[in-house]
Amino acid sequence: MSDAPDFDRMSCPAPLTGHDTVQLAHGAGGRLSAELIDAHVLPRFRNDLLAKLEDQAVFALPPGRVAFSTDTFVVTPLEFPGGDIGDLAVNGTVNDVAMSGARPLYLSVGLVLEEGLPLALLDRVLGSMERAAREAGVSVVTGDTKVVDRGSCDGMFVNTSGIGVVPDGVSLSAAALRPGDALLISGTIADHGMAVMSVREGLSFRSTIKSDTAALGGLVADLLAAAPGLRALRDPTRGGLATTLNEFARASRVGIRVEDGAVPVRDDTAAACEILGIDPMYVANEGKLVAAVPAGEAAAALAALRAHPLGRGAAVIGEVVAGEPGLVTVRTALGVERILDMPLGLQLPRIC
Amino acid sequence: MKYLQEYRDPGPCRVLLARIAAAATRPWTIMEICGGQTHAILRHGLDQLLPPSLTLVHGPGCPVCVTPLETIDRALAIAARPGVIFTTFGDMLRVPGSRDDLLRVKSRGGDVRFVDTPLAALDLARRHPDREVVFLAVGFETTAPGNAMAVRQAAREGLTNFSELVSHVLVPPAMAAILGSPANRVQGFLAAGHVCAVMGWREYEPLAARFGVPIVPTGFEPVDLLQGILSCVEMLERGEAGVENRYARIVKRDGNPAARAVVDEVFEVCDRPWRGLGVIPRSGLRLRAAYAAYDAERRFDVGDIAPVEPPECISGEILQGVKKPDQCAAFGRACTPATPLGATMVSSEGACAAYWKYHRRTP
Numbered sequence: 001m002s003d004a005p006d007f008d009r010m011s012c013p014a015p016l017t018g019h020d021t022v023q024l025a026h027g028a029g030g031r032l033s034a035e036l037i038d039a040h041v042l043p044r045f046r047n048d049l050l051a052k053l054e055d056q057a058v059f060a061l062p063p064g065r066v067a068f069s070t071d072t073f074v075v076t077p078l079e080f081p082g083g084d085i086g087d088l089a090v091n092g093t094v095n096d097v098a099m100s101g102a103r104p105l106y107l108s109v110g111l112v113l114e115e116g117l118p119l120a121l122l123d124r125v126l127g128s129m130e131r132a133a134r135e136a137g138v139s140v141v142t143g144d145t146k147v148v149d150r151g152s153c154d155g156m157f158v159n160t161s162g163i164g165v166v167p168d169g170v171s172l173s174a175a176a177l178r179p180g181d182a183l184l185i186s187g188t189i190a191d192h193g194m195a196v197m198s199v200r201e202g203l204s205f206r207s208t209i210k211s212d213t214a215a216l217g218g219l220v221a222d223l224l225a226a227a228p229g230l231r232a233l234r235d236p237t238r239g240g241l242a243t244t245l246n247e248f249a250r251a252s253r254v255g256i257r258v259e260d261g262a263v264p265v266r267d268d269t270a271a272a273c274e275i276l277g278i279d280p281m282y283v284a285n286e287g288k289l290v291a292a293v294p295a296g297e298a299a300a301a302l303a304a305l306r307a308h309p310l311g312r313g314a315a316v317i318g319e320v321v322a323g324e325p326g327l328v329t330v331r332t333a334l335g336v337e338r339i340l341d342m343p344l345g346l347q348l349p350r351i352c
Numbered sequence: 353m354k355y356l357q358e359y360r361d362p363g364p365c366r367v368l369l370a371r372i373a374a375a376a377t378r379p380w381t382i383m384e385i386c387g388g389q390t391h392a393i394l395r396h397g398l399d400q401l402l403p404p405s406l407t408l409v410h411g412p413g414c415p416v417c418v419t420p421l422e423t424i425d426r427a428l429a430i431a432a433r434p435g436v437i438f439t440t441f442g443d444m445l446r447v448p449g450s451r452d453d454l455l456r457v458k459s460r461g462g463d464v465r466f467v468d469t470p471l472a473a474l475d476l477a478r479r480h481p482d483r484e485v486v487f488l489a490v491g492f493e494t495t496a497p498g499n500a501m502a503v504r505q506a507a508r509e510g511l512t513n514f515s516e517l518v519s520h521v522l523v524p525p526a527m528a529a530i531l532g533s534p535a536n537r538v539q540g541f542l543a544a545g546h547v548c549a550v551m552g553w554r555e556y557e558p559l560a561a562r563f564g565v566p567i568v569p570t571g572f573e574p575v576d577l578l579q580g581i582l583s584c585v586e587m588l589e590r591g592e593a594g595v596e597n598r599y600a601r602i603v604k605r606d607g608n609p610a611a612r613a614v615v616d617e618v619f620e621v622c623d624r625p626w627r628g629l630g631v632i633p634r635s636g637l638r639l640r641a642a643y644a645a646y647d648a649e650r651r652f653d654v655g656d657i658a659p660v661e662p663p664e665c666i667s668g669e670i671l672q673g674v675k676k677p678d679q680c681a682a683f684g685r686a687c688t689p690a691t692p693l694g695a696t697m698v699s700s701e702g703a704c705a706a707y708w709k710y711h712r713r714t715p
Contacts, residue, residue, distance in 0.1 A: 201465070271356070276468065333361075334362050334397055334398070335362075338395065338397050338711065348443045348445055350442065
């Protein structure tokens with residue numbers, strides 16, 4: 001045979017390196033996995049506990065009861081005006097922990113990355129997580145990364161779990177509301193949901209609305225100091241303010257009456273809601289809290305919220321009433337009461 | 353905010369309410385045509401502030417409600433096909449067909465997306481030349497110009513992968529059907545402001561004369577609605593028939609000629625079944641023969657699909673103003689927004705959904 005193989009010139013093709021997108025091998029536990037973690041993840045969250053790279057973080061907690069929460073974040077698009085999935089994932093869990101009155105301390109981060117995700121986008125998201133964790137005063141002490149086939153997830157999913165410690169004497173619960181209590185919101189509603197909607201494929205409206213994503217641990221601490229009788233806190237995320245109020249009313253078996261005109265909504269957010277036929281009461285927030293306080297502490301609570309940068313737009317929006325248990329009503333500008341129900345499901349823009 | 357706060361100001365509302373109370377010396381029944389008006393009336397609680405002698409009944413002007421079942425079933429059949437990107441307005445996604453809705457088709461793998469304008473669907477067609485992009489073109493005269501424009505634009509660009517499943521309906525023939533029905537109790541109308549913004553009110557003049565009723569083009573904010581109601585009551589008290597525009601900041605007598613022209617160019621009038629009401633002659637729009645290439649019904653050969661309605665649903669009587677939602681035996685029992693029997697419970701503009709949402713304690 002004249003064209004016998006020339007074994008001398010043969011070589012195994014070496015695997016390509018220097019990727020600019022996430023590869024399946026990045027999640028396979030080998031050298032590429034280590035590269036991804038070392039080059040992209042670890043530098044963002046430097047702390048002694050994480051640096052050990054053990055299978056777990058081992059630490060002691062200050063005295064007090066422990067608050068523990070987990071949340072998984074999926075959002076399209078991954079980046080939106082005012083934030084991205086990274087700060088959303090940090091702030092979301094920090095806030096869930098903080099709504100118990102706890103000081104949030106530690107987070108875990110689980111990343112599910114889709115094959116082909118641009119590493120530059122991953123870096124931006126991790127940068128947001130770093131910044132959000134720093135601002136919230138929490139440490140990311142353990143984590144995990146998996147890569148899934150293209151088409152198996154929408155760019156990336158993020159799970160965060162968080163631990164905090166509840167100060168002695170603080171016991172908040174959605175079941176603790178009593179008739180006469182005042183209800184407060186820490187600022188304008190519906191900004192996050194409308195910011196995300198403004199950049200969704202298929203929706204053509206342009207706006208300057210930004211997500212309100214923010215960590216509320218500091219705001220909660222100030223509020224607790226000013227209103228020690230605080231009954232309940234909740235961050236009105238999915239389902240919006242209406243859902244949180246309905247949850248309060250049901251858990252405490254009380255009625256709630258909201259003053260329509262007292263609920264703060266930015267002009268541009270209100271306009272976007274009007275255009276799409278969506279009620280801002282049902283739209284998600286990611287940096288707001290709803291507080292129930294005894295009437296006598298309402299003024300102090302309001303002042304404490306307004307004194308904090310994240311609570312400048314705070315307002316008293318209604319009160320707990322003895323009426324029908326579980327029923328939330330809105331008093332309109334004309335003094336008429338109507339029901340403010342739980343939303344059924346998705347908020348879908350209206351036809352015309 | 354301009355055009356929002358001023359028209360929700362309680363001051364002028366109270367003045368108008370007092371004038372309505374003074375003007376209404378007899379019982380009157382007025383129909384607000386548009387579902388958007390129904391929701392605004394209940395959302396702001398206006399119904400609770402009007403004199404008890406005044407009855408507002410809710411009209412057929414909810415595009416989601418009156419879109420016939422066969423159109424929904426055809427949409428579901430097309431959306432389930434591989435290679436199709438099926439697009440529509442958000443609140444059409446939950447409307448049940450005979451067995452399914454678009455959200456369920458999506459969960460089974462159909463590529464169903466919501467858009468806020470058909471031009472966004474057109475854009476999808478440009479970006480996915482290997483896919484068939486279909487837009488569910490429903491609604492009244494309000495959405496017709498945009499839907500017509502998308503087809504005209506597709507034709508101009510030579511886009512061959514875009515089509516519309518058209519099921520447009522027209523307000524005046526439905527009003528004539530209601531007024532001509534032996535069960536009718538409607539004495540005056542608040543015409544739908546958005547429809548009139550496109551069409552003007554010329555076509556309402558012969559209706560008002562023929563049936564001897566007042567027709568008042570009316571907006572959607574509390575001040576607008578109360579002005580409309582006041583005009584309608586004053587005309588009824590004077591025994592006057594005719595059209596009086598109370599949405600002057602938006603509505604002109606000739607409407608929007610450019611919008612009407614594109615509708616005329618692309619669509620033609622046809623008989624159309626209305627969900628709950630049956631076929632109303634010359635009450636719909638379909639694509640003209642020149643644009644038949646953009647007709648999804650033909651492209652996907654779904655014209656033969658014929659469905660059945662649940663028998664206990666009285667949405668037909670509700671849409672004609674013969675009955676109110678709480679007069680239905682199924683309301684709040686077998687039929688809720690989570691388990692809708694008929695379209696009036698599904699849409700955010702449906703009268704049954706509005707009663708459920710704002711009002712169900714005091715039906």
